[in-house]
Amino acid sequence: DIVMTQGALPNPVPSGESVSITCRSSKSLLYSDGKTYLNWYLQRPGQSPQLLIYWMSTRASGVSDRFSGSGSGTDFTLKISGVEAEDVGVYYCQQGLEFPLTFGSGTKLEIK
Amino acid sequence: QVNLLQSGAALVKPGASVKLSCKASGYTFTDYYIHWVKQSHGKSLEWIGYINPNSGYTNYNEKFKSKATLTVDKSTNTAYMELSRLTSEDSATYYCTRLGPRDYWGQGVMVTVSS
Numbered sequence: 001d002i003v004m005t006q007g008a009l010p011n012p013v014p015s016g017e018s019v020s021i022t023c024r025s026s027k028s029l030l031y032s033d034g035k036t037y038l039n040w041y042l043q044r045p046g047q048s049p050q051l052l053i054y055w056m057s058t059r060a061s062g063v064s065d066r067f068s069g070s071g072s073g074t075d076f077t078l079k080i081s082g083v084e085a086e087d088v089g090v091y092y093c094q095q096g097l098e099f100p101l102t103f104g105s106g107t108k109l110e111i112k
Numbered sequence: 113q114v115n116l117l118q119s120g121a122a123l124v125k126p127g128a129s130v131k132l133s134c135k136a137s138g139y140t141f142t143d144y145y146i147h148w149v150k151q152s153h154g155k156s157l158e159w160i161g162y163i164n165p166n167s168g169y170t171n172y173n174e175k176f177k178s179k180a181t182l183t184v185d186k187s188t189n190t191a192y193m194e195l196s197r198l199t200s201e202d203s204a205t206y207y208c209t210r211l212g213p214r215d216y217w218g219q220g221v222m223v224t225v226s227s
Contacts, residue, residue, distance in 0.1 A: 041157075048207055048209075048217035048218065048219060048220055049149075049157065049207075049209075049217060050215070050217070051213075051214075051215040054213055058213070060213060060214070060215070061213075061214055092156065092157060094157075096211075099159075099171055099173070100159050100173035100174065100175070101147075101159040101211075102159065103156050103157040103158070103159070104156065105156045106156050106157075
């Protein structure tokens with residue numbers, strides 16, 4: 001199985017500051033079609049997860065442009081430009097390259 | 113609008129089974145796979161498997177092959193997951209979800225295994 005490893009944040013983060021969440025996969029997620037099958041989700045407290053970014057850098061419908069995804073085949077970053085109160089929650093990276101789908105352990109964001 | 117409505121919380125005894133439901137609405141049920149995801153309390157997400165509602169084809173995470181059984185009822189647009197031989201390790205919140213560039217998740221159902 002592909003192992004997804006996420007970094008932590010120095011919580012709490014001051015409102016308005018920009019943060020980067022890192023994720024690493026144990027196998028390249030770059031597929032032969034040129035797409036990198038890495039997704040980012042946010043799970044707000046008490047809610048179901050919601051997709052933020054797919055194919056490493058494509059924002060899902062309705063997602064603020066404060067969220068951006070980047071990376072290589074195995075190292076990925078989710079950047080939040082100017083965190084706001086509504087961004088609080090746990091962020092998960094997930095690989096969609098092969099089954100079983102696997103998630104990172106999550107990165108918690110708290111706002112000061 | 114797309115909605116996945118899951119059945120209510122369940123309290124079950126060790127060794128028993130439980131069948132969770134996920135009723136889809138707002139789209140053509142047979143056009144999209146339904147995935148199931150487990151989240152143990154305060155922990156990360158684990159993919160259990162998916163079912164193709166059109167064909168009934170299933171694909172399981174090896175870890176859950178002997179634990180979960182996925183089925184659908186096309187007449188009611190409902191997906192089911194049965195969990196068998198429950199232990200405390202199965203206590204968790206379970207989500208059904210339609211994954212993809214536009215994802216939709218059920219509200220989650222908490223299963224508690226306790227005598």
